[in-house]
Amino acid sequence: MLLTSSLECEPISTADLQVPDGTALLRSIAQIRTYRREQEIYCQEQKSEGWYCVVSGVVRKYHLKQDGRRQIVDFHLPGDFFGVTCRAYHQFGVQAITDETVTAFYARQKLENLMGSDAAAARQVRQKCVEAIERLEQQMLVMGTMSAPEKVRAFLIYFHGRVAKFGDDGSLTLPISRYDIADMLGISAETVCRAFTELRIRGDISLEGPRHVRMVRGAAETY
Amino acid sequence: MLLTSSLECEPISTADLQVPDGTALLRSIAQIRTYRREQEIYCQEQKSEGWYCVVSGVVRKYHLKQDGRRQIVDFHLPGDFFGVTCRAYHQFGVQAITDETVTAFYARQKLENLMGSDAAAARQVRQKCVEAIERLEQQMLVMGTMSAPEKVRAFLIYFHGRVAKFGDDGSLTLPISRYDIADMLGISAETVCRAFTELRIRGDISLEGPRHVRMVRGAAETY
DNA sequence: CGCCCAATTGAACTGCATCAAGATTCGTGG
DNA sequence: CCACGAATCTTGATGCAGTTCAATTGGGCG
Numbered sequence: 001m002l003l004t005s006s007l008e009c010e011p012i013s014t015a016d017l018q019v020p021d022g023t024a025l026l027r028s029i030a031q032i033r034t035y036r037r038e039q040e041i042y043c044q045e046q047k048s049e050g051w052y053c054v055v056s057g058v059v060r061k062y063h064l065k066q067d068g069r070r071q072i073v074d075f076h077l078p079g080d081f082f083g084v085t086c087r088a089y090h091q092f093g094v095q096a097i098t099d100e101t102v103t104a105f106y107a108r109q110k111l112e113n114l115m116g117s118d119a120a121a122a123r124q125v126r127q128k129c130v131e132a133i134e135r136l137e138q139q140m141l142v143m144g145t146m147s148a149p150e151k152v153r154a155f156l157i158y159f160h161g162r163v164a165k166f167g168d169d170g171s172l173t174l175p176i177s178r179y180d181i182a183d184m185l186g187i188s189a190e191t192v193c194r195a196f197t198e199l200r201i202r203g204d205i206s207l208e209g210p211r212h213v214r215m216v217r218g219a220a221e222t223y
Numbered sequence: 224m225l226l227t228s229s230l231e232c233e234p235i236s237t238a239d240l241q242v243p244d245g246t247a248l249l250r251s252i253a254q255i256r257t258y259r260r261e262q263e264i265y266c267q268e269q270k271s272e273g274w275y276c277v278v279s280g281v282v283r284k285y286h287l288k289q290d291g292r293r294q295i296v297d298f299h300l301p302g303d304f305f306g307v308t309c310r311a312y313h314q315f316g317v318q319a320i321t322d323e324t325v326t327a328f329y330a331r332q333k334l335e336n337l338m339g340s341d342a343a344a345a346r347q348v349r350q351k352c353v354e355a356i357e358r359l360e361q362q363m364l365v366m367g368t369m370s371a372p373e374k375v376r377a378f379l380i381y382f383h384g385r386v387a388k389f390g391d392d393g394s395l396t397l398p399i400s401r402y403d404i405a406d407m408l409g410i411s412a413e414t415v416c417r418a419f420t421e422l423r424i425r426g427d428i429s430l431e432g433p434r435h436v437r438m439v440r441g442a443a444e445t446y
Numbered sequence: 447c448g449c450c451c452a453a454t455t456g457a458a459c460t461g462c463a464t465c466a467a468g469a470t471t472c473g474t475g476g
Numbered sequence: 477c478c479a480c481g482a483a484t485c486t487t488g489a490t491g492c493a494g495t496t497c498a499a500t501t502g503g504g505c506g
Binding site for chain 2: 061063065069071073074084085086087091092112115116117119122123125126127129130131132133134136137138139140141143144145183184185186
Binding site for chain 2: 483484485486487
């Protein structure tokens with residue numbers, strides 16, 4: 001099932017869509033692919049054939065262990081590159097979280113060639129790599145030094161910061177479940193719930209439905 | 224004290240040293256710097272002026288919180304780039320762990336210019352970034368899904384894999400303390416000790432002195 | 447409207463942190 | 477070369493945060 005899923009996506013003309021921030025040359029080698037909710041973009045242990053960039057929607061990069069535990073290592077939003085590896089096989093799988101998730105795929109050799117000749121494209125990819133490194137390092141801090149409620153608060157601030165490019169009032173609609181949050185933070189879903197409750201009682205957030213959080217200004221600003 | 228430390232390093236002619244895997248052009252813009260054990264290469268909140276590459280020795284990248292807790296986000300070995308950021312200020316500090324730690328420093332603008340014109344240099348930096356991403360993602364897995372003894376075992380395998388490029392017998396001399404390991408894994412130093420003891424009793428490792436570990440073949444190979 | 451999955455809350459258990467006390471190791475100087 | 481002192485490392489005892497198992501509620505979608 002997992003292995004066939006990537007065949008189900010529909011190719012779309014690249015002219016239809018804009019890869020966010022993408023240079024014209026990057027766009028010229030992109031294959032646009034669309035995915036449904038929960039659909040596998042590629043799965044772990046699968047052969048790595050190139051890189052991807054999120055055009056729209058949200059994806060999760062994750063690893064499944066034999067014992068069934070899942071670790072989400074990153075969420076990717078429009079403009080993020082993923083599938084970035086120099087190995088032959090993927091260490092992580094990637095799934096679409098939202099319906100109508102669109103990615104641009106760049107065959108590895110084409111992208112390498114392009115970056116060899118086009119410094120602007122190379123610079124952009126490098127920039128995205130650096131951002132990913134900083135995001136992961138920040139996440140290490142969260143994982144290593146925070147209590148469960150602090151982790152959840154940090155996650156909400158992080159996610160809010162990534163999603164809301166526009167100036168806004170602190171409200172946030174989560175495209176992801178408590179289980180996703182739990183597997184990202186390395187805690188149980190029950191503990192995530194309790195943390196939400198605690199943050200609500202403390203006045204850091206208010207909840208209008210489980211997926212609709214409002215960050216209270218002042219209480220939830222600082223890390 | 225911290226802020227002055229980087230002034231104490233002695234400049235050395237670049238001709239004296241080889242940056243591992245470095246291209247000639249990369250070397251041409253490098254400033255070589257030497258540090259003592261525990262010396263600060265740069266500290267968190269300090270202005271970011273460029274990138275570094277470890278030439279010899281070992282460094283730790285870490286963050287100190289107000290409450291005194293320390294998170295080590297990565298160790299860097301010869302050939303690794305660090306200080307990689309697009310922000311104006313460092314989020315993490317970096318210290319030499321071993322005496323005679325040598326780094327190559329690349330002023331940000333010089334490096335950007337070089338990468339703009341030299342695709343090979345750009346490719347190498349990109350490659351190093353990808354490796355860092357994969358290392359961090361792997362570490363997320365460790366932090367999120369493992370018990371304390373598993374974390375320590377994973378750390379030893381990881382560190383052994385990074386240090387021992389040559390074929391060897393599983394023995395490993397740790398340049399780092401139990402406290403470093405604890406702050407990397409997000410557990411207490413006492414728990415690290417107990418994990419060492421447990422791994423020794425289980426037969427996964429043998430200890431010839433606290434800093435000299437031998438990985439028992441078969442028992443400690445797989446993640 | 448009703449079903450089903452997601453979210454929440456409760457209760458008991460457990461792994462790890464914390465505090466405290468020794469034991470080793472290593473560097474330094476006599 | 478040995479003795480001393482100061483880290484570093486190790487082990488023990490206790491408490492608590494978070495897991496696990498279980499039950500209930502709630503929201504979203506057919």
